[in-house]
Amino acid sequence: MKIFLNEEYLNCEPCTISEIIKKYTIDCDLKIANGFVVSDDYKIKENDKIVLIKKGIMPSLNELEHLMMSRHSPEVFEKLKNGKVGIIGLGGLGSNIAISLVRMGVGQLKLLDYDVVEPSNLNRQQYYFKQIGKLKTEAMKEILENINPFTKIKIINEYLEKGRIQDIFSDVNILIEAVDNPETKAMIVNEGLSTMKNIKIISSSGMAGYYSSNSIITKKINSRFYVCGDLENEAKLGCGLMAPRVSICANHQANMAVRLLLGIDEV
Numbered sequence: 001m002k003i004f005l006n007e008e009y010l011n012c013e014p015c016t017i018s019e020i021i022k023k024y025t026i027d028c029d030l031k032i033a034n035g036f037v038v039s040d041d042y043k044i045k046e047n048d049k050i051v052l053i054k055k056g057i058m059p060s061l062n063e064l065e066h067l068m069m070s071r072h073s074p075e076v077f078e079k080l081k082n083g084k085v086g087i088i089g090l091g092g093l094g095s096n097i098a099i100s101l102v103r104m105g106v107g108q109l110k111l112l113d114y115d116v117v118e119p120s121n122l123n124r125q126q127y128y129f130k131q132i133g134k135l136k137t138e139a140m141k142e143i144l145e146n147i148n149p150f151t152k153i154k155i156i157n158e159y160l161e162k163g164r165i166q167d168i169f170s171d172v173n174i175l176i177e178a179v180d181n182p183e184t185k186a187m188i189v190n191e192g193l194s195t196m197k198n199i200k201i202i203s204s205s206g207m208a209g210y211y212s213s214n215s216i217i218t219k220k221i222n223s224r225f226y227v228c229g230d231l232e233n234e235a236k237l238g239c240g241l242m243a244p245r246v247s248i249c250a251n252h253q254a255n256m257a258v259r260l261l262l263g264i265d266e267v
Contacts, residue, residue, distance in 0.1 A: 001013070001014065001044075001045075001046040001047075002046065002047060003044055003045075003046070003047065003048045003049070003050060004047075004048070004049040004050060005020065005024075005050050005052070006050070006051055006052060006060075006063055007051075007060070007062040007063050007066055012044070014043070014044065014045075015043075015044055016040065016041050016042060016043055016044065017031050017033070017038060017039070017040050017041070017042045017044065017050070017052075018040035018041065020044065020050065020052075021040075021052065026052050027054050028052035028053055028054050029053065029054055029055040030051075030052070030053040030054075030055065031050070031051075031052055032050070032051040032052075032053070032067065033048055033049070033050050034048060034049050035049075035067075049066065051063055051066065051067055061149075061150075064149075065150050068105065068148060068150075069081075069105045072105065076262060077105060079261055079262050079263070080104055080105045080106050080107065080258065080261055080262070081105055081106075081107040081150075082107055083106045083107055083108070083173055083174070083257075083261040084107065084108040084109075084110070084171060084172045084173050084174075085101060085106055085108070085109055085110070085172055085173065085174045085175075085176060085257055085261075086109075086110040086111075086112070086168070086169040086172040086174070086175045086176065087109065087110070087111050087112070087176045087178055088112050088113075088160060088175070088176070088177055088178060088179060088188055089112070089113055089177070089178035089179040089180075090111055090112075090113040090115075090125075090136040090137060090140050090178070091113075091115075091121065091124075091125055091136075091178065091179075091180065092121075092124040092125050092241055092243070092246040092247070092250065093178035093204055093207075093246060093249060093250045093253065094111070094113070094140075094176070094178035094250075095125045095126035095127065095136075095140055095250075096125075096126055096246070096247045096250035096251065096254070097176055097178060097250045097251075097253050097254045097257075098111060098126075098140055098144060099126055099143070099144065099147065100250070100251055100254035100255075101151075101254055101257060101258070102144045102147050102148040102151045103147060103148065104254075104258055105148065105150070105151070106151060106257075106258075106261065107150075107151060107152065108151065108152045108153075108154070108172075109144070109151060109152070109153050109154070110154045110155075110156065110168070110169065110171075110172055111137055111140060111141070111153065111154070111155050111156070112137070112155075112156040112158060112160060112168065113135075113136045113137050113140075113157070114157055114158055114159040114160075115135075115136050116133055116134060116135055116136060117131045117132050117133065117134050117135075117136055117139050118132060118133075119132060123241075123242065123243060124241055124242060124243040124246045124247070126140075126143065127139050127140075127143075128143075135157055137155035137156065137157050138155065138157075140155075141153045141155050156168060160184065160188070162187055162191065163191070165188060165191045165192050165195065165196070166191070166195040166196055169192070169196070169199070170196060172199065173199070173200070173260075173261065174199070174200050174201075174202065174257050174260055174261065175188075175192050175196075175199050175200070175201045175202070176201075176202045176203075176253055176257060177189060177192075177201065177202065177203040177204065178204065178250070178253070180235070185203060185204075185205075188201070188203075189201055189203055189225065193224060193225060199224070200224045200225070200226070200260055201224060201225050201226070202226045202227075202228065202253045202256050202257060202260075203225070203226070203227045203228070204227065204228050204229045204249055204250075204253060205227050205228075205229040205230075205231050205232075205234075206229035206230040206231045206232045206233045206234060206249075207229045207230065207233070207241070207245045207246050207248070207249035208233045208234055208235040208236070208239050208240060208241050208242070208245065208246075209233050209239040209240070209242065209245065210242060210244070210245065211230065211233055211245065213244070213245065213248055215230040215232075216228065216229055216230050216245065216248050216249050216252060217229075217230070217231075217252070218252045218253075218255070218256050218266060219231070219266075220265070220266040220267070223265075226256050226266065228249050228252035228253045228256065229249050229252075
């Protein structure tokens with residue numbers, strides 16, 4: 001039967017993990033079959049993907065990519081790897097969205113922001129104290145590449161002016177709006193929908209405060225436009241933007257992007 005062993009095809013008789021280790025004299029501490037840790041007596045089956053790792057030794061890039069994405073089916077992995085997503089704004093929403101998408105294995109991200117990391121961002125945005133003063137695009141690229149070196153990251157340090165969306169994001173499948181300003185939100189959605197007929201847009205509305213997590217939803221407005229949030233609670237005095245609900249809304253947006261890349265829509 002054929003199996004994958006450390007990303008190489010191998011013909012072998014039915015056997016256990018321990019017999020494979022003994023036969024090929026592989027020094028390892030961790031035994032993984034099809035993305036899950038298994039014991040020495042695991043019985044290997046046709047087309048199993050086996051990865052044997054020695055602690056403290058960095059896997060090859062091919063092994064690493066396989067391990068990161070091994071809990072996806074091959075079809076899911078390929079669709080996400082071929083996905084191209086644009087994110088406008090890298091604050092509480094955008095930074096969380098970007099991290100979730102690279103963890104899922106989305107192949108290309110295009111990130112736009114013009115701001116720098118400041119102390120007030122750290123209560124909800126995915127940056128570090130040591131990155132204060134750094135451009136958000138550069139700080140986020142650094143974080144994302146440390147999570148998943150296989151996602152291609154392109155950054156644009158720019159304040160988004162009217163008329164620029166098509167020029168910047170014409171090559172993406174999905175555009176995610178993750179900004180605070182209502183006028184800018186409306187401009188992104190209106191311009192994106194009117195100038196790029198093949199793109200789908202995911203926006204946000206209402207994620208401030210510490211209201212119920214369950215009030216945050218994903219709503220399909222039309223075949224190309226989706227809104228995530230509770231559609232009500234914007235930031236105001238006594239009801240600020242806080243990490244839990246902001247990240248819940250962000251991951252609604254990220255999950256909708258993943259669903260759309262996989263060809264799944266909302267009712």
